[in-house]
Amino acid sequence: MSNKALEIKNLSFKYRHNSKETLKKINLSVEKGKWLSILSRNGSGKTTLIKLAAGLLENSSKGSIKIFDQEVNQENFASIKEHIGMVFQNPDNQFVGPTVQDDVAFGLENKSIERNEMIERVDSALKDVEMIEFANREPNSLSGGQKQRVALASVLALQPDIIILDEATSMLDPKGRKSLLKLVQKLRSQYKITVIAITHDIQEIEQSDQVIIIDGGKKKLEGKPAKILIEDEKLESFGLEVPFTKRVRKRLFELGIILPNDYESKEMVANKIWKYYSKM
Ligand SMILES: Nc1ncnc2c1ncn2[C@@H]1O[C@H](COP(=O)(O)OP(=O)(O)OP(=O)(O)O)[C@@H](O)[C@H]1O
Numbered sequence: 001m002s003n004k005a006l007e008i009k010n011l012s013f014k015y016r017h018n019s020k021e022t023l024k025k026i027n028l029s030v031e032k033g034k035w036l037s038i039l040s041r042n043g044s045g046k047t048t049l050i051k052l053a054a055g056l057l058e059n060s061s062k063g064s065i066k067i068f069d070q071e072v073n074q075e076n077f078a079s080i081k082e083h084i085g086m087v088f089q090n091p092d093n094q095f096v097g098p099t100v101q102d103d104v105a106f107g108l109e110n111k112s113i114e115r116n117e118m119i120e121r122v123d124s125a126l127k128d129v130e131m132i133e134f135a136n137r138e139p140n141s142l143s144g145g146q147k148q149r150v151a152l153a154s155v156l157a158l159q160p161d162i163i164i165l166d167e168a169t170s171m172l173d174p175k176g177r178k179s180l181l182k183l184v185q186k187l188r189s190q191y192k193i194t195v196i197a198i199t200h201d202i203q204e205i206e207q208s209d210q211v212i213i214i215d216g217g218k219k220k221l222e223g224k225p226a227k228i229l230i231e232d233e234k235l236e237s238f239g240l241e242v243p244f245t246k247r248v249r250k251r252l253f254e255l256g257i258i259l260p261n262d263y264e265s266k267e268m269v270a271n272k273i274w275k276y277y278s279k280m
Pocket residue numbers: 015016017018022040041042043044045046047048049200
């Protein structure tokens with residue numbers, strides 16, 4: 001299998017009833033097993049981009065989209081679908097089964113997977129997301145974070161090569177967000193899954209290998225999280241909230257205290273401030 005999970009060349013897209021182009025000449029390449037974050041403010045074209053990549057929208061432009069070297073189009077849709085699992089924003093819209101385990105089994109039933117293997121895969125996926133003890137619970141009785149774990153298990157059971165999270169954490173509290181992203185990170189490295197995570201929260205890009213920022217349908221910035229996070233003026237111009245540590249550093253600078261310009265965690269900044277304070 002190719003080492004490129006996703007390769008997009010010169011992709012533009014316009015919805016039929018929209019006068020403007022939603023995506024403009026996007027180029028993007030994601031290696032197998034890496035974590036890409038797509039970051040932008042609302043309405044910038046993130047969901048459109050991943051729907052095109054997953055073949056859920058038809059690419060009518062001259063540009064090309066390839067998943068593991070295979071062009072994404074209607075002819076190849078069945079095989080493209082095999083590679084990709086998606087988790088969406090609203091946990092309540094993703095359940096089809098009366099119990100957690102039925103829900104995870106549902107996608108496997110659709111693929112007519114043999115019963116013993118099905119039981120094994122459901123079991124293993126629920127263990128992977130630490131939800132095995134909830135196997136017989138009604139999905140509606142779970143918390144938001146637990147629901148998203150089950151949604152993730154349903155995707156995992158299908159053994160995808162790429163997992164796409166479209167703002168999958170946005171309805172969770174900060175702790176739930178962190179814990180879901182940590183889990184995704186663990187599964188990514190365990191199963192060498194490629195992760196494409198869409199977010200408009202800049203705090204969520206830290207675990208990624210590669211970040212792109214889209215604004216007005218165009219790719220505006222690309223790089224590792226550390227490189228993106230120091231672009232505070234650009235980030236603000238794209239309507240993205242500058243991280244807390246950056247804001248603190250800026251305020252300190254105005255007060256004549258200069259902290260190094262590379263990105264650091266809240267704890268590191270707090271330690272530095274503490275050191276300055278104790279010297280005063
Ligand atoms: N079916 C559609 N028909 C026409 N225009 C659409 C359609 N779906 C989305 N759009 C428009 O395309 C643009 C990009 O939408 P998209 O949903 O891709 O953005 P997004 O970055 O995912 O936004 P959000 O952060 O709010 O989820 C928006 O201006 C939106 O109004």
